[in-house]
Amino acid sequence: MIERDVVCPFCGCLCDDLELETEGGKIVKVQNGCSLAESTFMNDTRLPAPIRRTETGWEDISYNEAIKETAEILRDADRPLLYGWSSTHGEAQSIGVHIAELIGAVIDNTSTVCHGPSILAIQEVGHPGCTLGQVKNRADVIIYWGANPVEAHPRHMSRYTTYATGFFVPEARRERTVIVVDTRRTDTANIADEFVQIERGGDYAVFSALRAIVRGNASVIPRKVAGVSKEQLIRIAEICKKAKFGAIFFGLGLTMSRGKYKNIRNAIELTDELNRHTKFVISPLRGHGNVYGSNEVFTWMTGYPFAVDFARGIAFYNPGETTAVDILRRGECDAALIVASDPGANFPRAAAAHLAKIPTVVIDPHVNATTALSRIHIPCTAAGIDAAGTAYRMDGVPIRLKKVIDRGYPDDAEILKKIYDLLNGGMGP
Amino acid sequence: MTELWVKNACVIDPIRGINGDIMDIAIRDGRIVESVSDRAEVIDAERCLTLPGGIDSHTHVSGTKVNFGRYMSPEDMRAGRTKRKGKMHVTSGYYVPTTFGNSYRYSAMGYTTLLEGAMAPLEARHTHEEFTATPHQDMMANTLFDGNWAVMDAVREKDIRKTAAVVAWTLKAARGYGIKLTNPGGTEAWGWGEDLTGIHDTVPHFAVTPAEIITTMIRANELLKLPHSVHLHCNNLGKPGNYQTTLETFELVPDLNDARQTLYATHVQFHAYGGGTWKNICSKAEEITRLVNSKPQIVMDMGQIMFGRTMTMTADGPMEFNLHCLHNNKWSNHDVELETGSGIIPVTYSKKSTVNCIMWAIGLELALLTKNPWQCLLETDNPNGAPFVKYPEVIGLLMSKRYRDEECAALHAGTEQKTSLYALEREMDWHDIAVMTRAGQAKALGIVSQGKGHLGVGAEADIAIYPIRTDSVDPAREYRKVVEGFQKTRYTIKRGRVVSRDGEIIVDGANATFWVDAKVPEDIRMENDPEFIKRFEQFYTVRMSNYPVQDVYLPRGRCIETEAFT
Amino acid sequence: MRVILESKVRSKPNLPIEAEAIIPRNFLKGTDHVVFEGNKERTLSELFWIFVEGTAVSPENIEVILKGDTSRIKRVGEYMDTGSIVIEGDIGMHCGNFMSGGTIEIRGNADAWLGREMRGGTILCRGNAGHYCATGYRGEKKGMQGGKVEVSGNTGDFCAEYLAGGTVHIHGSTGDFPGAEMRGGELIIEGDATRPCGNMKNGSCVILGTVHDMLPTFEKIERRVLPEWKITADVYKGDVANRGKGNLCVRSTGLY
Ligand code: SF4
Ligand SMILES: [Zn+2]
Secondary structure (H helix, E strand, O other): OEEEEEOOOOEOOOOOOEEEEEEOOEEEEEEOOOHHHHHHHHOOOOOOOOEEEOOOOEEEOOHHHHHHHHHHHHHHOOOEEEEEOOOOOHHHHHHHHHHHHHHOOEEEEHHHHOOHHHHHHHHHHOOEEEOHHHHHHHOOEEEEEOOOHHHHOOOHHHHOOOOOOOOOOOOHHHHOEEEEEEOOOOHHHHOOOEEEEOOOOOHHHHHHHHHHHHOOOHHHOOOEEOOEEHHHHHHHHHHHHHOOEEEEEEOHHHHOOOOOHHHHHHHHHHHHHHOOOOEEEEEEOOOEOOHHHHHHHHHHHHOOOOOEEOOOOOOEEOOOOOOHHHHHHOOOOOEEEEEOOOHHHHOOHHHHHHHHHOOEEEEOOOOOOOHHHOOEEEOOOOEOOOEOEEEEOOOOOEEEEOOOOOOOOOOHHHHHHHHHHHHOOOOOO | OOEEEEEEEEEEEHHHOEEEEEEEEEEEOOEEEOOOOOOOEEEEOOOOEEEEOEEEEEEOOOOHHHHHHHHOOHHHHOOOOEOOEOOEOOEOOOOOOOHHHHHHHHHHOOEEEEEEEEEOHHHHHHHHHHHHOOOOOEEEEEEEOOOOHHHHHHHHOOOHHHHHHHHHHHHHHHOOOEEEEEOOOHHHHHHHOOOOOOOOOOOOOOOOOHHHHHHHHHHHHHHOOOOOOEEEEOOOOOOOOOHHHHHHHHHOOOOOOOOOOOEEEOOHHHHOEEOOOOOOOEEOHHHHHHHHHHOOOEEEEOOOOOOEEEEEEEOOHHHHHHHHHHHOOOOEEEEEOOOEOOEEEEEEEOOOOHHHHHHHHHHHHHHHHOOOHHHEEOOOOOOOOOOHHHHHHHHHHHHOHHHHHHHHHOOOOOHHHHOOHHHOOOOOOHHHHHHHHHHHHHHHHOOHHHOOOOOOOOOEOOEEEOOOOOOOOOOOOOHHHHHHHHHOOOEEEEOOEEEEEOOEEOOOOOOOEEEEEEEOOHHHOHHHOHHHHHHHHHHOOOOHHHOOOOHHHOOOEEEEEEEOOO | OEEEEEEOOOOOOOOOEEOOOOOHHHHHHOOOOEEEEOOEEEEHHHHEEEEEEOOOOOHHHOEEEEEOOOOOEEOOOOOOOOOEEEEOOOEOOOOOOOOOOOEEEEOOOEOOOOOOOOOOOEEEEOOOEOOOOOOOOOOOOOOOOOOEEEEOOOOOOOOOOOOOOOEEEEOOOOOEOOOOOOEEEEEEEOOOEEOOOOOOOEEEEEEOOOEEOOOOOOEEEEEEEEOOOOEEEEEEEEOOOOOOOEEEEEEOOOOO
16 A cells, blocks of 8 residues: 655654555665655554563563553652653644643753753754744745755755745755855765855854854954955855845754854844744754654743743753753652653763763654663554654644554554553543 | 512613613523523622623733744743642733633633724734633734735725635635734735835835725625624824824725724724824824714724833834834744734833823823714723723723822823823713723624624623622722722623622633635635635645635634625 | 751751742741641641740841751742841752842852842852852743842853843853853853843843853953953954844953
8 A cells, every 4th residue: 555645753854755665564666765755654563562670681561561660750759850842743742841830840852962951052042933834935045054954954955945945945955055064074064055064062152253254343353264265254244134045954063062042042133033034934953753743842832942840849940950951960850751762872971971860761663772771661653654643843834743653553642641641630631 | 490680780881871770680591681580699789880791802811923923922920820720721921921821811800802903914824713712701812914915905906806716715714703903915015025105105016005905805894794893904004204104094994884984993093193203103093983973974093002011013014013113122024924923022011101101191192082973982002002901901091080180180290281181071981981891892893793792681681790889989080999899890701600709700701613605606706716825835835725714614604694794 | 036947867868858938038927937848748847947036026137057057948038028048058949039139158069040030139159159140040031130149259151141130240251152142230250251231132241250151242342440350351342143233242361
């Protein structure tokens, strides 16, 4: 059977034009997707049933048992942490938030280790952005800053930017100027019209310099800023000012390098400044398929996009204090529920190590590095493969992930709902 | 079968011509009936003011833009935080509260139906998700068409039928309720960082003008027999001298519908400015209302501002950027491909600013100078002019000259000469307020026939009982009591269930979402138009098959079908 | 009156305690106060040995002394308006939030957000302070607006971010981005600083030590002697990435 217009749940691009061929409840062929999509759909090995750690290894347990024990662990905790959420759908995320408010937990999503700094910057200065189609149809200047979409978002350039045929840019690549800014020459840099090589940690200074130049204060700028010549900076500023529609995309090279959110803030303020001359937008390249959805769901339910602490009953937010990495690093939490993510692989070692010291439960379709730190692992559906639900693309466009096959696993939302019910004395949210 | 018997209610029900009669209301299974059995649960209203549930015909509570307002405002979330309690979820925020915050606070004020003022079709799914999390009000969404490429193409071709077909297809896909035009044409121009300066400017690359978009959409709207009229946010919002544009726009409006207005002009306060700069800005409310008084086909809402901190958010991207250049605070912008734009910035309206004082005065002038209260509804364009929790204060101001005088005394000295407010003696009565907060909205939105905005037999039992005894309160003097009375109902009844009591939510909500399916003839349906399909697949970034909102997003959807073109 | 709070040994010593109840004024009405440990509500006496010496008729005469392991106790002195608090060891986050009067002395180190959104009064930290010393809250346009924060040791990053009023005096060094987004007030750093005053709009900052990675968007105006610090300093105006009218004085390195 051929399934058309399937959404790839892997990265924030959420390409929705895949063609999947299924045969007897198995996916046998993936078309239109990139290699990451292919491995998402094809390499999908899961545990057959929930497992629990024993003295010597692991034992299989029933779903009911696993759910009951998870509820008990959470109920007994004084500072439970609910973390992850970026690879599942909004329906599961929303139940997660309800659990957190019910038991006074901290709930956080993977923004903590990717674009949390972008969110902090946006909270300081706002976010001049747009949907990706605006860029595709209009942009004649495209800047990738600290980002390597060729590797991390393989179809970003062909679907939305550089190579996409747009209404006002029918000649696509030939009508667009592509600027890449990075500390090293990446694959993306190789296709750029202009490559700006910055010294490590120099992004902030370069943004400041560009802002000053755009404001007419070029005379203050020294001959070189973080390894970039003043001539090149002035040239870049001119290209930007002359653009009909410019778009900046940035990645972890910017959010996770020295200065973190101040880098992003400065990038946004440059964009703001450029809007006084022409049209300019800026957007983070969000990584996990539905990480932006977790920000959206958290926000309408709690008021905050990530790192929400319900310990006092009300919602409190203060990244650096209420973020999962920080709570783990300080050894604060005494139980953890990890859903649809892999902190065991992505967190600093000291933070991940604490997970092994406390009762940790993983709800995830796949065995991952966190499984090794956990007490219980409950396998479930994978959103976009055998479960339908809502995901938000990196630009905020909500897309419905499809259920392509049925593998007989329970939906994570269903598992979470049962945990919620147990914690709430049998009552639904 | 559940039955409820509300006795001793002092009912004002303008649609049925009831004004302060003491009566009983019988409710069975969510609807108002002639009588109930003696097993019915009884509520004694004790002669308190009892109105149909409040209806907000223009508010921003759900969707991409609203949520971004929250996302960027942790500082606001610190205000208005409440814990989980009984059936109530945690809430945060004052001017951009969480969905539950919105829902509970509206419910406490007796509001049972809300129209979200702006939904971009591409992001409609998001709006509907938040509707589900706004459980105590029935919801509907104005759908944005101001910069819709297919609409502008059809308008350029002067093809009203095709315009209507695009609207019908899009409304259905977005599960939208009515047509919203926000700065028509201007949001497309903003795709290039430009704006339009009047209704006869040409939209870049599209060779149409706002005037053409507005008039064609009005005709298409009526061809589709949509329950609501075109809902317009005029061009040039917030610019000194913009009243000319507003008057010119109003002059374009024919009278095409016997049952309701032909144009709903929203937040007109922001569109009633004289002068040419921020220095010489003045009120043109008299000019605007003079025209509206002579044109029954126009209904407007006030767009009242109230002093304090709030957030402006609108599809009008260029306007928000201009405002940002004045305030230099944070600014978000979100243009939506082939459809519309949006912008968000926080503002503080201050009594120290003459401009803000004049704005405050204009909203009240508009209401007080419009002879027929059915033509000027009470809103703040929540949260743009003020968060909706300020409505009771607006009511107080409309009902009491003394309250206005006291407020005026604290305003910037320059205000008096620039407006006519200080001289206006009119004090609205309870009936006027009932019109301006529910009956007028129900009529304007075309939902009277859905059982909204009145308490006749067959109506939905959405009822607000306020702790106000109209026979013993003199609103002109005791305006504080009026304000307090409207802040918290004694009971808010939603579809026959008491949902809120003395400001506290006591049950889980189960709202409905109204949307419109306008059936156009087979041969002009967009899903059969190869050119439309081709352009869609080429220029949108989602596949056409993934665009329509699936039914699962409207667990309690209520579709209003119309037979268009007949 | 003197109130001595000595922390009890806890089974989970890493759990944060939130104790905004610990301000001098509250002890006028006794010692029966609510604090939070993780997601549990506790009484003060569950977590502390409480000793009260003497009496007081007004809060300005109340001194609160914290002893023992207090490094995980947050919000001590929040909204404090008078009296004094002495912390003998380290203190947790948000000490002195929104403080408007009185004094807090910390003999050990202070964790992050010391004196957040402070409006008046004095905080003296004899050890080091963490990140975001004397700053504001996420999304808010103004940080500390008045009063004085003095740190004998070093601070972490973003010291005095969004400073809008009052004085912040760091005897040691600061981390990255001290004085970022400053719009008023005075920041003195006797030690070293990295990338000071990024995007500052107003206010003044003096750095007596070495500046690392000076931002390119500060305009050198003059060289001036600062008699109160007995140094010659280069005076910059900035940040010219915005319409910055701030003052940044850095000890001149060249011979004069
Ligand atoms: S770019 Fe991302 S969303 Fe698109 S197919 Fe590749 S992994 Fe999937
Ligand atoms: Zn509006």
